[in-house]
Amino acid sequence: MKARKDDSKGIDDALRASTEELVSYFRGLPNKSLSSRNEMRWGNCGSLAAVIHGRNTGKITDYEGGPGKSYSPLGFIAAELRCDMAGAFKFARDWLNLSDDRPAPTAKQVKSPEPVPAADAASRRKASRLRNILASLRDLSGTPGELYLRNRGIHIDRFPDAVRWMTPTWGGLIDGVPQRGGALVVIATNAAGKPQAAQVVHVTDDGLKAPQELVGGVVKRTAGTLAGAAVRLPGTGSVVLAEGPETGLSIWASTGREVWVCLGVSNFAKQVLPPGATVVIARDHDKPGCPADKQVAKAATTLTEAGHAVRIARPPIVGDDFNDVLRRDGAEAVRALIDAAVLFEPTPETVEPSWPMPTRTIIEIAATVEAEIFAFFDQVARNPGKKLCIGIIGDCAAGKTRAVIAASRRIAAAERTAAAAAAWVH
Secondary structure, X not given: OOOOHHHHHHHHHHHHHOHHHHHHHHHOOOOHHHOOOOEEEEOOOOOEEEEOOOOOOOOEEEOOOOOOEEEOHHHHHHHHHOOOHHHHHHHHHHHXXXXXXXXXXXXXXXXXXXXXXXXHHHHHHHHXXXXXXXXXXXXXXXXXXXXXXXXXXXXXXXXXXXXEEEEEEEEEEEOOEEEEEEEEEEEEEOOOOOEEEEEEEEEOOOOOEOOHHHOOOOOEEEEEOOOOOEEEEOOEEEEEEEOOHHHHHHHHHHHOEEEEEOOOHHHHHHOOOOOOOEEEEEOOOOOOOOHHHHHHHHHXXXXXXXXXXXXXXXXXXXXXXXXXXXXXXXXXXXHHHHHOOEEOOOOOOOOOOOOOOOOOOHHHHHHHHHHHHHHXXXXXXXXXXXXXXXXXXXXXXXXXXXXXXXHHHHHHHHHHHHHHHHHHHO
């Protein structure tokens, strides 16, 4: 198919208006930590850049292994697919959902928005990203997302409305072979039932997790504001809090209990539960003492102090989650572990200590510390070679460490000055 000049211009304009989505199709989601408002970056080192706002919108530059080679959107498609411009043009029409007899869209000139504070801008970007995801969703039935869950041993006649499918979300080349796919999406809502966040799990057409190198190194990404939100799976009995979607769906399918998927251990304690409600934390069996293990204990303590009876359920094998239990031992084993959840009792290690307020000012305590330090060095001078310790006793949280450091620096400076003077005299 030969492109008409005016049609090519319309296609190019439409691609430039969707630069971020186009590059994300081939390279996965951008690296937000290296991106700015006007330029998005992809890859762990940000070696691929695309201008998404301003005069050069649509300019795509690949810095991998050199000073950088720039492409137009059509040129980028041709480079990614290793095809000629006619092939890139055909791909672009398909990607834009244009039929051969449908004209290319006309780009509209839009007035630039007024500048907004950085915090507000970040919130708007989060909200915009979430809206775009929600607008792109379809039913999970018959999709690779459903196959992905069935491959994980989760067999349900109909998945809940909070579990959806989105396509396309990623694509690219592996060993010269084009790869592309969509994503399983779970929707997290707040206590009022309003969507507040979504987690995207990129999967292949055969129901496996997408290759990391084609999705920016991260297979799962969360959009929106997660704090206090959860993927709410309806059921009976006391609420079960789970960390990830695979774990939560495994428990939900096995028990029929109401399950809230919190999409992270740190979000357990932020859930708004009915007053006095009993809650089960279905945790992974993390290594004792690891950060996740401590976070679970802290969350359980917080919920207990809020008036909830907290029970803890976990798989018997270190490193397992409840999806591992389902796949290895079946639904009955999952159900038995949830039913046998143990009542959590806070320990001194999980309760934040109540420190007394200081009774003296930082200046008073610093003077005491300084006097102790000078006395200590006097002892050192009088007792050469003897092991000595310095003891500082004072109010908690009054800046003792800072005072010690400051006094030590003054003493060290005085000693250096004295040594230099002695050397000059001699």
